[in-house]
Amino acid sequence: MSKPLILNEDRLFSADPAQRAVARELYALIKDYPILSPHGHTDPQWFADNANFGSATELFLAPDHYIYRMLYSQGYDLNDLGVGSKAGPSTADPRTAWKIFAANQHLFRGTPTAMWMNHVFGQIMGFDKRLDETTADEYFDRIGELLASDAYKPRALFERFNIELLATTESPTDTLEHHQKIRASGWKGRVVTAYRPDPVIDAEHEDFRDKLKVFADLSGEDVYSWKGYLAAHRKRRDFFMEMGATSTDHGHPTAKTANLSGAESEALFNRIIAGEFTSADAELFRAQMLTEMARMSLDDGLTMQIHPGSFRNHNQTIFETFGRDKGCDIPLATDYVNDLKPLLDAFGNEKNLTVILFTLDETSYSRELAPLAGHYPILKLGPSWWFHDSPEGMTRFREQVTETAGFYNTVGFNDDTRAFLSIPARHDVARRIDANFLARLVVEHRLELEDAAETIKDLTYNLPKAAYKL
Amino acid sequence: MSKPLILNEDRLFSADPAQRAVARELYALIKDYPILSPHGHTDPQWFADNANFGSATELFLAPDHYIYRMLYSQGYDLNDLGVGSKAGPSTADPRTAWKIFAANQHLFRGTPTAMWMNHVFGQIMGFDKRLDETTADEYFDRIGELLASDAYKPRALFERFNIELLATTESPTDTLEHHQKIRASGWKGRVVTAYRPDPVIDAEHEDFRDKLKVFADLSGEDVYSWKGYLAAHRKRRDFFMEMGATSTDHGHPTAKTANLSGAESEALFNRIIAGEFTSADAELFRAQMLTEMARMSLDDGLTMQIHPGSFRNHNQTIFETFGRDKGCDIPLATDYVNDLKPLLDAFGNEKNLTVILFTLDETSYSRELAPLAGHYPILKLGPSWWFHDSPEGMTRFREQVTETAGFYNTVGFNDDTRAFLSIPARHDVARRIDANFLARLVVEHRLELEDAAETIKDLTYNLPKAAYKL
Amino acid sequence: MSKPLILNEDRLFSADPAQRAVARELYALIKDYPILSPHGHTDPQWFADNANFGSATELFLAPDHYIYRMLYSQGYDLNDLGVGSKAGPSTADPRTAWKIFAANQHLFRGTPTAMWMNHVFGQIMGFDKRLDETTADEYFDRIGELLASDAYKPRALFERFNIELLATTESPTDTLEHHQKIRASGWKGRVVTAYRPDPVIDAEHEDFRDKLKVFADLSGEDVYSWKGYLAAHRKRRDFFMEMGATSTDHGHPTAKTANLSGAESEALFNRIIAGEFTSADAELFRAQMLTEMARMSLDDGLTMQIHPGSFRNHNQTIFETFGRDKGCDIPLATDYVNDLKPLLDAFGNEKNLTVILFTLDETSYSRELAPLAGHYPILKLGPSWWFHDSPEGMTRFREQVTETAGFYNTVGFNDDTRAFLSIPARHDVARRIDANFLARLVVEHRLELEDAAETIKDLTYNLPKAAYKL
Incomplete structure (x- = not known):
């Protein structure tokens, strides 16, 4: 739930x-x-x-070193998080990358990243449910729609x-x-x-x-x-x-x-x-x-x-x-x-x-x-x-x-x-x-x-x- | 009192x-x-x-560097606190050493030692009076008895x-x-x-x-x-x-x-x-x-x-x-x-x-x-x-x-x-x-x-x- | 006001x-x-x-490095604050120097200087109004009078x-x-x-x-x-x-x-x-x-x-x-x-x-x-x-x-x-x-x-x- x-x-x-x-x-x-x-x-x-900006992963995850350094510290690969390397863009599926982030929100407890992201999700994106494994897809889809609109x-x-x-x-x-x-x-x-x-x-x-x-x-x-x-x-x-x-x-x-x-x-x-x-x-x-x-x-x-x-x-x-x-x-x-x-x-x-x-x-x-x-x-x-x-x-x-x-x-x-x-x-x-x-x-x-x-x-x-x- | x-x-x-x-x-x-x-x-x-453990001095005082360093900083000799040296075991009377500790509880105000010891004395040893000069003997005796028992x-x-x-x-x-x-x-x-x-x-x-x-x-x-x-x-x-x-x-x-x-x-x-x-x-x-x-x-x-x-x-x-x-x-x-x-x-x-x-x-x-x-x-x-x-x-x-x-x-x-x-x-x-x-x-x-x-x-x-x- | x-x-x-x-x-x-x-x-x-001590500037401003360093950091010259140099005493008019201090009380917000000075002004000098541009002259005069008295x-x-x-x-x-x-x-x-x-x-x-x-x-x-x-x-x-x-x-x-x-x-x-x-x-x-x-x-x-x-x-x-x-x-x-x-x-x-x-x-x-x-x-x-x-x-x-x-x-x-x-x-x-x-x-x-x-x-x-x- x-x-x-x-x-x-x-x-x-x-x-x-x-x-x-x-x-x-x-x-x-x-x-x-x-x-x-x-x-x-x-x-x-x-x-x-x-x-227009791209997907949730491209906008929020792949470029934000606060986020991917924390996930990296817990054993996730940068490529799997959407981060491009010298060899080229990340080969990860953006939705799959997003789900890793969604499933690891506990890592950010007590960090400014958690406050910033909740502000963005709540105030700018209009979510009233927190990001987690159960809402990852909904978030990914809805953010994608919003980012494709003129208002974003x-x-x-x-x-x-x-x-x-x-x-x-x-x-x-x-x-x-x-x-x-x-x-x-x-x-x-x-x-x-x-x-x-x-x-x-x-x-x-x-x-x-x-x-x-x-x-x-x-x-x-x-x-x-x-x-x-x-x-x-x-x-x-x-x-x-x-x-x-x-x-x-x-x-x-x-x-x-x-x-x-x-x-x-x-x-x-x-x-x-x-x-x-x-x-x-x-x-x-x-x-x-x-x-x-x-x-x-x-x-x-x-x-x-x-x-x-x-x-x-x-x-x-x-x-x-x-x-x-x-x-x-x-x-x-x-x-x-x-x-x-x-x-x-x-x-x-x-x-x-x-x-x-x-x-x-x-x-x-x-x-x-x-x-x-x-x-x-x-x-x-x-x-x-x-x-x-x-x-x-x-x-x-x-x-x-x-x-x-x-x-x-x-x-x-x-x-x-x-x-x-x-x-x-x-x-x-x-x-x-x-x-x-x-x-x-x-x-x-x-x-x-x-x-x-x-x-x-x-x-x-x-x-x-x-x-x-x- | x-x-x-x-x-x-x-x-x-x-x-x-x-x-x-x-x-x-x-x-x-x-x-x-x-x-x-x-x-x-x-x-x-x-x-x-x-x-069984030994006396209060042997168990709590002589081996605990948090305690004897503080007493040493105020001019007490390590030997008098029950601490052994290269020359051999301390020559101090354990009860006398204990009384030095008891009489100097004010030195530990605001330190974790004070909290730890009160927890030990209250929760583990069952004392309901604080250690000080007036209770030093009672503490020394009672701790000795407890430590000699099977439960300790x-x-x-x-x-x-x-x-x-x-x-x-x-x-x-x-x-x-x-x-x-x-x-x-x-x-x-x-x-x-x-x-x-x-x-x-x-x-x-x-x-x-x-x-x-x-x-x-x-x-x-x-x-x-x-x-x-x-x-x-x-x-x-x-x-x-x-x-x-x-x-x-x-x-x-x-x-x-x-x-x-x-x-x-x-x-x-x-x-x-x-x-x-x-x-x-x-x-x-x-x-x-x-x-x-x-x-x-x-x-x-x-x-x-x-x-x-x-x-x-x-x-x-x-x-x-x-x-x-x-x-x-x-x-x-x-x-x-x-x-x-x-x-x-x-x-x-x-x-x-x-x-x-x-x-x-x-x-x-x-x-x-x-x-x-x-x-x-x-x-x-x-x-x-x-x-x-x-x-x-x-x-x-x-x-x-x-x-x-x-x-x-x-x-x-x-x-x-x-x-x-x-x-x-x-x-x-x-x-x-x-x-x-x-x-x-x-x-x-x-x-x-x-x-x-x-x-x-x-x-x-x-x-x-x-x-x-x- | x-x-x-x-x-x-x-x-x-x-x-x-x-x-x-x-x-x-x-x-x-x-x-x-x-x-x-x-x-x-x-x-x-x-x-x-x-x-007797001299003027407000001589007593409070010119000798107090806490005060003049803050004013100096904001672009005021030391000489203008009453501070003497190797060339001799400050050439500034003491009252004018005092007014610089009075007009810059905001610089001291949150500093100990503000607390110390308010204590001196209120408790020792008897002021019930704060020092600022509007009270600078009154302060300068009253302090001068007090300092000239035996009680000070x-x-x-x-x-x-x-x-x-x-x-x-x-x-x-x-x-x-x-x-x-x-x-x-x-x-x-x-x-x-x-x-x-x-x-x-x-x-x-x-x-x-x-x-x-x-x-x-x-x-x-x-x-x-x-x-x-x-x-x-x-x-x-x-x-x-x-x-x-x-x-x-x-x-x-x-x-x-x-x-x-x-x-x-x-x-x-x-x-x-x-x-x-x-x-x-x-x-x-x-x-x-x-x-x-x-x-x-x-x-x-x-x-x-x-x-x-x-x-x-x-x-x-x-x-x-x-x-x-x-x-x-x-x-x-x-x-x-x-x-x-x-x-x-x-x-x-x-x-x-x-x-x-x-x-x-x-x-x-x-x-x-x-x-x-x-x-x-x-x-x-x-x-x-x-x-x-x-x-x-x-x-x-x-x-x-x-x-x-x-x-x-x-x-x-x-x-x-x-x-x-x-x-x-x-x-x-x-x-x-x-x-x-x-x-x-x-x-x-x-x-x-x-x-x-x-x-x-x-x-x-x-x-x-x-x-x-x-």
Whole structure:
């Protein structure tokens, strides 16, 4: 017998009646605010072409590493879950894959995935029964029908979700053709890009040399000279800004920065280009480029985001068979205090530069990030990220950051997702957790209710708008 | 005037009425479940000989490092607490030692020791007054009487505690004579061993060469050759499995693993045997042996437990005077992401291997352990361990692990104790904390009650049964 | 329209009615206890001269790095906030500076600064309206009037605050003239010094050689020889003890200790004096001096405090322009387990030595500090410090430390402040948080109410009194 799917209106609020009452009141103020999504990984082609999405498996299961990593950890094969490999698309029957997911809902108990999916199923897809083995077919069929309808096309959903702005992330080697098409289409939806130059900065990336070639072609610069390489970045940044970009994004293994002299930088760059570099050289080059990017941001005004601390593609077998980004990235301890110092020595006191820091290492919240952001004018803290984009994770973020950095050195929520349909769910979780955290401060008489009300509006809307210059 | 000893039936549950009500309901479902104790350090001789235990001091004080380390930290001498040294047994009068403990109950306020001991005193020994200076003699006398009775013999207590299975831990150099005797006795109690090869793997252990000799004798293999050494492990593992073992246990200073070629391994082994090795060699050998043990587990099916991150015998004076395991071990920061990679590269994607990870470094829960266990099929997370086997520690474990790894990549509770009489108390604490944690998810509408009910049964019984193949 | 300033009598207590009721009861027991402030940085000249304090800006804003670092992080210049630089005093108009602070109260929402300041404004200054743009002038004027009155002179406030003892911190190169003047004055207020020898121990400090010269002059010893240098420390310690010192304080970048032979120490010292030393030498010298200080403490009985783990003057520009201690210190990950071992090997088991450890790295609470203090007789844990001297920080301290170290290896609260008027507020926060934490243990049936009552008295008064030998 199937079980009812219930989205309780008090979900994520404390059970304490006093705190819950305040949380409700604060949440009510902002629950219908438009969504600002200044950092994410949706595909701009969806909004350019506005084609219908495919099956439930193609939309929800195969692209969502939160889901298939959990199933993989319990012994299911990625191919059987609809995940394509280097050999080509998955050979699994989408319905069969879906049934594996349906039959393993217990694995997701207590995870944010469970909350996000229930929100999507209940609120967006209209189900009133939970997904399980008994409802798997009904879900698969009904989702397929809905996705084939006009109301579930990308642009229609974008509008229904009340998204004011959505940023995608592209490499300098991307032509941004989809963004151009969106702009040319006359559609009112604001979809902008963000400049993520990792592929032409990380000399250890397997496609580095191929990407450099494209970088040269698109920029028309001699990217094999240090000057030309920097000029190419400036040109592409300008073009990205034409396509709406207000920020850059940098996903490095560490937070290391460097501030070499011009001659040292050029010598290092020449080693990189000659292919005669050590792993330490590659790390130093990434470090130097963060400082170069900050220098460019001072000129062109792009807000800079640093996302360090992930050991990418940790599972060697999966990397070889399935490629990158298959749920095999594992966080690393990250040092911000020493690593950021060269960049901060150079630009830390600037008033017209914003650098947003993220972490996968929660130990840095109270020890490093809050003290740094609570002092340096250029620094702001991004929200709890990736594995920590969750009720407990968000709560720890506020608990460990606020007392030193306050609320106003943070920048609101990022959904950071490829899972387009989960965007409202994710923002809703963040809004509820902020409401609940502020409510605790209120009922413990650490904050006045009217100040909490102003704060939650700022967290939801004004802070991201300002930090990302939207 | 003595104070009443009260074991409140709601202990460890939140004071919030809604959460408490759900916690009660969940706890009621499993409070009488039999105890599975798949990892611990009780003495098999107790169950083999079934002799009466000694005095209160001998049973509770002298062997319990939680207790005497706290008293030692406040200036009491170990000898005065009944703890034997290298020079021989303690010269203290047991009753006098007991009175020191009795007079210092305030030191244990807020510690799990206080809860465990009150449970033992109230539930198992039948006291209704608290231990303090005024009741010290009464306690000492009454406990002595009880321990001299048939009802308090090891096997009777085992049955009274409703223990379905109890694992001890032995070295490959142990003859397992007590386990053989238990099996030969026809007693129904299931006491099994576990294979802990540290003494013949850690070349830096002071008894390494002596232990190798015994290892040779018991296995009949040439343990001084790499092939013979591995063969000896295989033989002893087989024999341990005859004595009920379903798991191995590895207590290394770090989580380092290695995957050397056969020739490299042999060369390293030869340096170890020749006694011509550096500290780095010893570390590399321990690292390589974890991978060898995983390889053997693939063949014989033993579940593997890795307990890294303790600086053993940190107090040099105590080590020299009293020897090992005298409450002087201190946790170390532990890196799982880099250290486990060689083993994971070799066997991380196997479906017929289970490796259970423990930590003394809570920072690894959300940063490393949950992401690793939430991806690799072979990895599961052991419960919060040792210093963290406590209400706050267990709660942090669930809060920091569940959102990424779920409940189903964990393996239920381990009491990990030498303190036999505290086993029911420890399992009761774990059950209550799990009930309370699940109850919070329910009242915050993050989990349905019926799912919580299924989950707590799994945490209490089904998950340890599966992970340890009981 | 201005907003009412309300100090709710239940502030910082849980909203749960049961817990709150117990917290109230526990807090009532100790809220009027006298203040012991055994570690802080107030200026003894205040109490020696008993002159009136200056304006609101001079008293509250310009010297308080918690306040101006937050404003600086949002783009305000330090000079505009009244903070003096190397070029001289701030050129800002104090009233204008005050208005910046007044207009930015929202930045402090959720921070301890907000609670401390509201306590000062409401309780000590008698305001019933909150500070904001509309009340900035009124505040500035009224505070100026009050500070000009006799009732707000340092000694009058000291008495009004019910301070039983206040320790300041001075360098061996300080003549302690203010302390001498206080003693000579016949005033009853107990203001004592503490021995902080960092300036003559840290060879990397820019004033090291100048300080050594003063050290030589004041001690009359040949501080350029190892023997004379140690003798100078002993002499100055004796003099500090005459001026009431019961403790030393050591603020090193790491917790590193060393136990070199006499010859090695002397050779190291000679390199330091010759100015021919590496950064590693300077670190080793600081490490060795902690052990030397412990050795002296064994003789003279001074309690030793170690405050490691701050990257001082992280902001190079501010350091060059404004100098030290301008809110630019950032915590560092700190290793206690390896770093303290040499000192612990030498003196860890002494019964007549107390070493109090502090940290800015909260990850060490449960992993390192509680296990160390829960074992070694000489070790005690100082309260949560600096960035963690806050409701959440204090709560984490108790949650993460108590289960392993108990309450009785901690030493009560330190306000550690230069902000004299905030001392009652800070102690009040600590007392409330302890009451609230103990109340939770009581309502979760983990501690009896009568034991909690005894414990909070010990935390508030008896433990600091004993640890600091007051």
